[in-house]
Amino acid sequence: MDPTRETLSAFIDGELPPKEMERIAALLATRPDLDAWVRQQETLRAGMKSALSDLAAAPPPERLVRIAQTTPISWRWRLGRAGQGAILRTWIPAGATLALGLLIGIGLVPPGDIGSRGGQVVAQGALASALNGKLASDNGAGSGPRIGVSFRDHDGRYCRSFDADGQSGFACHGSRGWDIAMLAARPNAEASGPYRMAGSEMPDAIRAAIAARIQGEPFDIKAEKAARDRGWQ
Amino acid sequence: MVQLLPRLRRFAAGLTGSIADGDDLVQDTVERALKNLHQWEPGTRLDSWMFRIAKNRFLDVRRGRKRSGVVSGEIPEDAPAIRSDGARGAEAHMMLRGAAQALDGLPPEQREALLLVTVEGLSYRDAADILEIPIGTLTSRIARAREALALWAPEG
Numbered sequence: 001m002d003p004t005r006e007t008l009s010a011f012i013d014g015e016l017p018p019k020e021m022e023r024i025a026a027l028l029a030t031r032p033d034l035d036a037w038v039r040q041q042e043t044l045r046a047g048m049k050s051a052l053s054d055l056a057a058a059p060p061p062e063r064l065v066r067i068a069q070t071t072p073i074s075w076r077w078r079l080g081r082a083g084q085g086a087i088l089r090t091w092i093p094a095g096a097t098l099a100l101g102l103l104i105g106i107g108l109v110p111p112g113d114i115g116s117r118g119g120q121v122v123a124q125g126a127l128a129s130a131l132n133g134k135l136a137s138d139n140g141a142g143s144g145p146r147i148g149v150s151f152r153d154h155d156g157r158y159c160r161s162f163d164a165d166g167q168s169g170f171a172c173h174g175s176r177g178w179d180i181a182m183l184a185a186r187p188n189a190e191a192s193g194p195y196r197m198a199g200s201e202m203p204d205a206i207r208a209a210i211a212a213r214i215q216g217e218p219f220d221i222k223a224e225k226a227a228r229d230r231g232w233q
Numbered sequence: 234m235v236q237l238l239p240r241l242r243r244f245a246a247g248l249t250g251s252i253a254d255g256d257d258l259v260q261d262t263v264e265r266a267l268k269n270l271h272q273w274e275p276g277t278r279l280d281s282w283m284f285r286i287a288k289n290r291f292l293d294v295r296r297g298r299k300r301s302g303v304v305s306g307e308i309p310e311d312a313p314a315i316r317s318d319g320a321r322g323a324e325a326h327m328m329l330r331g332a333a334q335a336l337d338g339l340p341p342e343q344r345e346a347l348l349l350v351t352v353e354g355l356s357y358r359d360a361a362d363i364l365e366i367p368i369g370t371l372t373s374r375i376a377r378a379r380e381a382l383a384l385w386a387p388e389g
Contacts, residue, residue, distance in 0.1 A: 068237075
């Protein structure tokens with residue numbers, strides 16, 4: 001019985017079991033009509049592939065590259081997970097002004113790390129020092145606030161996420177120093193030590209806020225260091 | 234994702250039959266992928282996921298055009314699907330125009346199956362996963378596409 005067109009087609013694509021591949025190959029040697037069909041298909045496939053591969057070899061248009069480069073996939077994926085994870089116990093949104101009294105009232109503020117300046121909640125003490133001088137790669141095993149990602153926001157300001165004493169947040173550098181843009185309690189803060197790596201445990205609300213504000217990509221080590229050496233200006 | 238652009242462009246051009254339309258489809262695909270990245274599971278193939286988005290967007294747009302009357306008639310999937318202007322020389326297949334013309338005569342379901350296997354070099358299993366169809370259906374679509382192309386092209 002003649003093989004079906006489906007069988008011949010699967011033969012061309014090498015999708016038959018080895019024994020069947022051998023059987024069809026032997027059959028084609030004795031059947032010029034079937035062999036011609038297979039050869040024709042192979043020619044068509046080569047033609048299509050060759051024509052379309054020329055296109056694939058050409059550099060893609062700038063507009064496509066720009067869109068695809070907007071955000072590295074791993075980072076965007078992590079941010080995209082926002083809203084799917086644990087529900088925050090408490091979070092303080094990034095408003096024009098955060099009320100220091102409110103933060104203290106709900107126990108979000110590590111003593112000495114956050115204060116108020118000109119009506120804006122700002123980082124101070126150990127947190128301000130870490131935001132000014134610490135690189136994410138310096139977190140190590142030591143104590144103190146930990147630095148997560150650094151990036152530029154849509155206003156062009158340098159921003160950094162941090163993790164300090166059970167809270168996560170991010171701050172952006174302005175004329176008064178580091179304005180706290182957002183602060184949230186880490187869901188499992190009790191289970192960890194007083195300080196923990198920002199990023200891996202970043203609350204979803206923080207991720208979402210950063211995703212909304214980030215311009216381009218988070219800094220790599222080199223860009224982070226360069227920005228620090230320029231004083232975040 | 235940038236590394237995937239050449240393959241996405243090739244697939245999209247084959248689907249739409251035109252480089253310009255293909256690039257529009259790629260742009261749409263990338264934008265949707267970025268918007269829906271939370272749906273992609275790390276550890277699975279990003280290229281397969283992107284191809285699936287491109288395929289779905291292509292069919293969405295096509296359905297939309299059909300509803301609005303831009304596409305005059307859909308070719309039934311099981312029809313031989315030969316265009317009346319199809320009698321060109323085999324050498325035409327060596328150019329994008331010729332390849333695109335040959336594919337353009339196929340129903341979209343056959344076209345996407347054939348492209349994934351013959352041009353992208355995917356296995357039947359991977360192609361069937363992208364198209365979200367059983368392997369048997371994929372095998373059948375490819376065979377029908379080849380029958381149609383055999384009628385379209387002169388003996389090779």
